[in-house]
Amino acid sequence: MATNGPPSPALLFLFLFLLLTKPPPSASFSISQCRTLVSLSHSLxxxxxxxxxxxxxxxxxxxxxxxxxxxxxxxxIGFWGAMWSMGWDYVRNYSWRDMPSMELFGAVSDMNGLLRSLSEFTRMESDEQRVAWVKRNYQNVLRVSTSILRRLLQVFRHSGPLREVVETVSKEVVEGGLLWDCLELGSNDLKGLIQIFKDVALQLSSTYADRGDL
Incomplete structure (x- = not known):
């Protein structure tokens, strides 16, 4: 008998897992990664x-x-609702269409550069050194960050939750000074976020390249 309403979250995630990831399983975007991403973002x-x-x-x-x-x-309890919303956005707007894989590869490259900068920042041993580092490097870090967000806006080019997330972060970085605030607080949470985003972007870019969308 047919049933009304959306499929269970577990089935949805399994569907997205098969779409988004490729072997080896250790590289897959898991529920644990999702929760870590949300938790780090919330804390920050x-x-x-x-x-x-x-x-x-x-x-x-x-x-x-x-x-x-x-x-x-x-x-x-809203976790699965958010997963459903973004998962459906991906399925509807991106899973069966070509994606700009070069933009994804470019975002990964930019994220690698940003991670190197943040690693250098965390090696500073005093507040004075950290302040001096930010003064020297902030404009470059901001340039790389805005490049990442600009690329992601080109990737998630259809209206929906995925694009809305990128637009919100982009506005806070460009107009609200979010990046400066994150550096002032320290970069560990930010590094964790960038690392997860990089892993996901790398998986997506590899998937679409293998499909011949590159």
Whole structure:
């Protein structure tokens, strides 16, 4: 008998898993990676909200806290809802169409460069060294970050949750000083986020290259 309503989240994730990933299994984008991504983002945005509030940027703090609250719902019962929303967006808009694989490869290259910069930043041993590093390198790090976001906007070019996420982050980086705030707080959470994003982008670019979309 036919049933109404969406398929179970477990079946949806299995479907997306088969679409998005290729062997070896150790490289697959798992539920654990998803939760880690959401958890790191939530922690970072809460810290950004508190930092902005401490210096009197109440509007900026509220924006960051709003993002954190949405992520917090994703950590609870809303997690599967978010997975369903973004999964359906991917299936509907991207899974059966060509994707700009060169943009994905370019994003991976940019992320590697950003990770190298953040690793150098974490090796600074004092607040004075970190401040000096940011003064020397911030514009380059900002340039690479905006390049990544610009490429991702070209990849996720259809209206939907995936593009909305990239647009929100892009606006906060360009207009809200999000990258500066993250560097001021330290880069460990940011490094973790970039690493996961890089892994996912690499998997997607490899998948579409193998399909002949490159």
């Amino acid at each position: 945005m809460l810290r950004v909200a508190n930092l902005r509030a401490s210096r009197g940027d109440l509007a900026g703090s509220e924006r960051a806290r709003s993002i954190a609250e949405k992520l917090e719902r994703g950590l609870g």
